[in-house]
Amino acid sequence: MSTALFVSPHLDDVAFSCGGTLSALKAKGWTVALVTVFTRSVREPRGFALECQTAKGLGPEVDYMALRREEDWVFAQRLGVDLTVWGELEEAPHRGYASAEALFQPPRLDDAIEAAVARCLRPVLWELKPDRVFVPQALGSHVDHVQVVRAVQGLGIPSNRVLYYRDMPYAVRQPDAKPDAAVPPGLGALMVDITEHLERKVEGCACYGTQLAFQFGGEEGVAPLLKAFHEREAEAHGRTGAAEVFLTEAVS
Numbered sequence: 001m002s003t004a005l006f007v008s009p010h011l012d013d014v015a016f017s018c019g020g021t022l023s024a025l026k027a028k029g030w031t032v033a034l035v036t037v038f039t040r041s042v043r044e045p046r047g048f049a050l051e052c053q054t055a056k057g058l059g060p061e062v063d064y065m066a067l068r069r070e071e072d073w074v075f076a077q078r079l080g081v082d083l084t085v086w087g088e089l090e091e092a093p094h095r096g097y098a099s100a101e102a103l104f105q106p107p108r109l110d111d112a113i114e115a116a117v118a119r120c121l122r123p124v125l126w127e128l129k130p131d132r133v134f135v136p137q138a139l140g141s142h143v144d145h146v147q148v149v150r151a152v153q154g155l156g157i158p159s160n161r162v163l164y165y166r167d168m169p170y171a172v173r174q175p176d177a178k179p180d181a182a183v184p185p186g187l188g189a190l191m192v193d194i195t196e197h198l199e200r201k202v203e204g205c206a207c208y209g210t211q212l213a214f215q216f217g218g219e220e221g222v223a224p225l226l227k228a229f230h231e232r233e234a235e236a237h238g239r240t241g242a243a244e245v246f247l248t249e250a251v252s
Contacts, residue, residue, distance in 0.1 A: 001029065001030070003030065003031040003129070003131055004130060005035065005132070006035070009145045011065075011068040011086075012072070012208040013145070014134070015204045017136070018165040018246075020201040021197075023201060024196075026079065026080045035120070036085070037121070039065055040065060040087070040089055040090045048099055048100075049091075049093035049094050055214075056211075056213070058210070067210060068210060071210065075207040079204050083128070087120040089120060096108060096111065103144075104142060105141075107146060113147050118151040121152070122155060133157050133161055134163050134246070135149055135152050135165070137164045137179035137183055138179060139174065139178070140177055149182045152182075160250045162249075163190065164246055165244070166244070166246070169215050169216075189247060191234070191243045192244045193241055195234075198227065198230060202222055
């Protein structure tokens with residue numbers, strides 16, 4: 001049986017970016033695993049880290065990451081994920097990135113999280129030996145996405161097994177955004193038809209209730225945004241229906 005490993009920087013990135021492909025592979029009988037790197041709860045968050053949750057209507061007494069892990073668990077159950085792994089690493093606002101602007105600047109020189117990301121991912125790769133590994137392109141240059149895609153390069157994954165997904169919602173907000181420099185040059189585009197799985201993807205994204213107002217303008221905005229985006233992705237590659245597009249050597 002074939003195995004796919006989906007690597008998500010945060011608790012929602014895979015669902016938003018390539019949940020349709022996850023659903024399609026699961027429907028074909030693949031074993032599907034999801035590992036999310038930055039999920040650690042931090043007691044008594046302060047400053048910008050606290051603002052990230054209070055801006056979403058969650059008081060300082062709420063364990064924000066515990067709530068988000070619960071959302072991720074619901075997503076995993078709904079889409080039939082076979083293995084869910086949560087990394088014990090802190091998101092960027094807890095590592096000295098003190099503003100929204102700072103999140104989209106190059107990694108701080110004192111941010112040594114890349115090695116820890118590699119240590120988080122290595123045991124999962126060793127255990128599963130996946131046939132395909134899905135990782136972000138780091139479109140939009142969010143520092144956590146950048147650190148993940150850079151850490152992946154040193155893990156010895158055969159290059160023809162790696163597929164780089166288009167980070168959502170950055171692919172919509174910044175349509176001209178380029179992949180991080182760590183993504184190997186010369187890769188081809190692989191289009192996955194998710195027409196039959198788009199509704200399932202929308203259902204999965206809706207599991208992340210804490211993020212929907214910020215990312216989609218509310219739950220009612222999820223389906224229209226994703227439908228329009230994935231139809232454009234298909235059209236850009238000469239197809240009809242809905243598609244998710246990846247960069248990879250494994251173009252056939």
